[in-house]
Amino acid sequence: MPVPAPQLGSYQYVPETKENLDWAELVTIDLSKFHTPEGKKQLAQELISALRNKGFFYVKNFNISQERVNRQFAIGREFYELPLEEKSKYVPDLDAGKFNGYTPAGRRVIDEKSGLRDKIEIFNMPKFNGHFPQAYPELIQSHLAEIEEFARSLHSEVLDPLFELLALALELPEDYFTRIHVYAEKSEDHLRYMKYGKYSTEENSKLSLWTRGHTDLGSFTLLFRQPVAALQIRDPQTEQWKWVKPQDGTLTVNACDALSFLTGGYVRSTIHRVNVPPKDQQHVDRLGLLYFSRPHNDVKLATITESPVLTREGYTQNEFERFGNKVPTMEEWTFAKQKWQRTPQAYRDETHRTATILPGFREKVFDEPTAVGA
Structure with missing residues (x-):
């Protein structure tokens, strides 16, 4: 049962864009x-098709009420209204790749000409x-009791x-992936409240993106519906950027790097970014x-050899194995990529954006942005 907690007041979502x-x-x-x-069999095929063709999908009827979701948004709203001095007490060693706690805005310059910095705040x-x-x-x-109950329910219900x-x-035993994603075991999962602060109309006119194209480093990322249109994915089939529509009563889910490594690239780690919102939503934060799921820290990110599907389709080696490099554990991969992500390099520093994160894996520069509203 959900844990009772003090009153937070209602959470009001902003209107969706009319663009x-x-x-x-x-x-x-x-x-x-x-x-x-029969339902499981059908859903398994729908899921693998979604993962292979898009990498992003929606989930509905996941047994978590909208009221519980709204309370988490309300807690996040209240957190970001705390004074910066109070929030700053919880900043981890970001330069070392640590990420649990508070990350303040302004660590990155996102427009070199004007010197504009990001307005992204994170609490993990x-x-x-x-x-x-x-x-x-x-x-x-x-x-904290209801936050914990909510986080645990994301594991059991989603x-x-x-x-x-x-x-x-993948024609594996049903518990193959759940055995390496047990809540009680040590892994770098985290629940996140994330705020993209609004820019002025003049500032937005100088920006092409709020966050450049990237992939997430874990297994699945869960994103709860919020109506400010900004998330875009790069369609793997056309390589065109598409907006992701907020759907009532759903989660948006994307596959990430760890699943791509474990399946030799059969499951796509999907490229996505955060664009400047449409003009009728640029006045709001x-x-x-979100919830970021990751395998246990000691899981070695080698291609699964037990899957008949991967063997038949020829997905038998990932980037590390293909060139004889050491295959990292999930913990090694997490902190290597997280350290790279959190480095406050200039937004367009191509050397940083194409750095070798671990031997055998080099980051890529993704497509330049399309125009807002395109």
Whole structure:
């Protein structure tokens, strides 16, 4: 049962854009079908098709009420209203790749000509499983029981079913992926409240993007609906950028680097970015609620050899194996890429953007942005 907590007040979502954007056509995985053998079989094929063709998809009927989601947005809203001095007490060693706690805005210059810096604030909360001692401000501490209950429910109600479906699609035992994503085990999962602060009309006119194209480093990223249109994906089939539409009652999910490594590239780690919102939404902040799922820290990111599907399709080596490099553990990969991501390099520093993160894996520069509203 959800844990009772102090009153937060209601959370009001901003109106959706009225602009006619080029929306991506994404599959919706309906987890109400998960509880029958026939439904599981159907969903497994829908999932693997979505992962292979787009890398992004929606999930609905995941047994977490909108009221519980709204409370998390309300807690995030209240956190970002705390004074900067208070939030700054919880900044980790960002230059060393640490990420649990608060990341202040302004670490990156995102427009060289004007000197504009990012307005992104992040607050990450690790697993509540005893492996990650973490200090919290009183606001978060007073709601910690329900935050933990919410984070755990994302595992049982969303991630575990998706991992079972992926295993079925790859003709593996159903528990293959759930065994390496156990909540009680040490892994670098985190729940995130994320705020993209608004820019003025003049500032936005100088910007092409808020966040450049990138891939996430874990297994699945869960993104709860919020109506400010900004997320875009690069369609793997056309390489065109498409907007991701906020859908009522759904989660937006994308596959990440770890699943790509484990499947030898059969599952795509999807390229996405955050664009400047359409003009009718540029006057508001963009608050995000996300969960980042990652395999256990000691999992070696080698291509799965037990999958008949991967063997038949010829996906037997990932980037590290193909050239005889050491295959990293999830922990090694996490902190190597996180350190690279958090380096406050100039936004257009091509040397940094194409750096070798670990021997065998070099980052790539993705397509330049399309015009807002295109």
